[in-house]
Amino acid sequence: MTLRPFLLERFFAQYEFQPTLHLASSDCEALTMPELLGLASAEDLAVWNSMKFGYTETAGHPELRQLIAEGYEGINSAQVITAVPEEAIYLTMRALLKPGDTIVSTAPGYQSLYEIAVEIGCEVQKWLPQESPEGWHFNPSDLKLDGVKALVVNFPHNPTGAQPTEAEWAQVCDLARQSGCWLISDEMYRGLEPDANALKPAASAYAKGVSIAGLSKAYGLAGLRSGWVAAQDNELLAAIQSYKDYTTICASAPTERLSIIAMKSGELLRKRCRNIIATNLPVWDDFLARHTHVLSARPAKAGPICFPRWLAGDTSTFCERLVDEGGVMLLPSKVYEAGEDHFRVGLGRLNFTEALNRFEKYIRMNVS
Ligand SMILES: Cc1ncc(COP(=O)(O)O)c(C=O)c1O
Incomplete structure (x- = not known):
């Protein structure tokens, strides 16, 4: 057997260091x-x-x-x-x-x-x-x-x-x-x-x-x-x-x-990350409430990421279009070998609202 490609890492390798806004990161905002x-x-x-x-x-x-x-x-x-x-x-x-x-x-x-x-x-x-x-x-x-x-x-x-x-x-x-x-x-x-x-x-x-x-x-x-x-x-x-x-x-x-x-x-650093997530969560909840026609919430019980259901087509195509045309990166469920109906959202970054606003603009212009 040989190791198959790591699908998530290959997707990140393609887009992570492009000038896009990251809305799928699993790590919390890095310290300087x-x-x-x-x-x-x-x-x-x-x-x-x-x-x-x-x-x-x-x-x-x-x-x-x-x-x-x-x-x-x-x-x-x-x-x-x-x-x-x-x-x-x-x-x-x-x-x-x-x-x-x-x-x-x-x-x-x-x-x-x-x-x-x-x-x-x-x-x-x-x-x-x-x-x-x-x-x-x-x-x-x-x-x-x-x-x-x-x-x-x-x-x-x-x-x-x-x-x-x-x-x-x-x-x-x-x-x-x-x-x-x-x-x-x-x-x-x-x-x-x-x-x-x-x-x-x-x-x-x-x-x-x-x-x-x-x-x-x-x-x-x-x-x-x-x-x-x-x-x-x-x-x-x-x-x-x-x-x-x-x-x-x-x-x-x-x-x-x-x-x-x-x-x-350690505790101070973990608390800093929890605070970033806690600040972003209500912004995400408001966003979900405005977009129930395309998104079905799947709240995270813990951690910096969640995996909502997308109701407007397959997420592989959508995420690729979003990153290429909209400059926002989400992670399609395909990289988890988990079908085409979900994507990963990361809640741990300081520019979460900026990335979400850009995502919202893209949805408004491109998804009916
Ligand atoms: C569940 C889990 N374990 C391990 C890792 C590996 O961590 P690192 O990328 O820092 O090596 C990750 C990274 O995303 C992860 O999500």
Whole structure:
């Protein structure tokens, strides 16, 4: 098997750096260097200014791993390995899965969460959500985990914004425990729940839980390329480290130093992102109320993105026309292999209203 193209990343590669307004971004507004360094203590600033560009420790800087571990009950710094977020998914899948294994994965979803398993030679079964005017919902009662090697989940969910209740999440963890399967949990958007009401990370909730997270989405630091895997299982961590020796070996030194500064102000940065989303949400709701003839709302329960239903034709054609003619980028559901009826909207950017106004103008002129 060879890896199929990553449809979402190819779509972004085509349009992300064009002079278009982005209305589909999943990361929150990025910080500037002065904003981030402005949070540093005098000591951290001095270390940053005298940093040497040598290799770094393969599992990650000890101080950074310690700061990350503090976010997880029952996890110590030795149970954290740093990696680029997307790399963390790759390493975990490689370390855990073998040809012939079966995984169950939330779908639609971020492609690497199931595609690497396909390439390894696994069978992939989908855990599909129900769509309703109240939002998208993954029902734990739909899960069948007998003989399954790993359940792969992502909450807050990309692209639907679905988020289980605490009781549902406990049910998911219990089902994984009863079947004995691994629970690979992509928690990239953790920290972006309304009222900071986050679920317990999988690595804390379950002995075979694996939490994958990073600074791209909830901290406004996508360009740092900073993430990690946390897990209780030392054998798994050793296998992940072995694979990392064949990918990046170790993190970039500036990334580590800046990540340490960011983690020390973690709650402040997550709150900043939540505030941006909370400011944009009423603007989006008003927009939806004005356009019920073409859009059916599917509110996000958590996170910076939502996945509304478009009622005026197929979204692949529409999104391509919109970006080419209207200069606004949305993400069609085709890139999630999820039909032609939805698109992804991002709520985490400061120019959200400007992008939405341009989108509205395009709809008024081109969609009856
Ligand atoms: C669910 C999910 N996991 C992982 C990633 C990868 O993060 P990064 O692009 O920072 O490597 C993304 C990025 O969009 C994502 O949406």
